[in-house]
Amino acid sequence: MLTGGELAxxxxxxxxxxxxxxxxxxxxxxARLLGETAELVGDLTDQAGPCWTTWPAPCDAPTSSSAAPT
Structure with missing residues (x-):
């Protein structure tokens, strides 16, 4: 039989x-979440690469010919 201390x-x-x-x-x-986050940031960095090469103009900036008339 166990004593009270042993049972505790x-x-x-x-x-x-x-x-x-x-x-x-x-x-x-x-760890899995951080790995997925690192992969997501890497993918976003790859997609944002063309934007940074044309900086300071935004990637999807309308040109003057496609701008809506004011």
Whole structure:
């Protein structure tokens, strides 16, 4: 039979294991999110490349012939 102290230690160890498992899962999800974010930023950078080469004119700026009359 377990004493009161041993039982308390066993309960604390179980909760500690659950907590560590939850934190490991959360960190893995965060790592995945950061990887996806880095990929998204890379894709946006690749798409924005033509805009930066024509700077300061915007990429989709209307030309004077296609501008609406005022």
């Amino acid at each position: 230690a066993l309960i604390v160890a179980c909760f500690w294991a659950i907590l560590v498992s939850f934190l490991a899962y959360a960190l893995l999800r965060l």
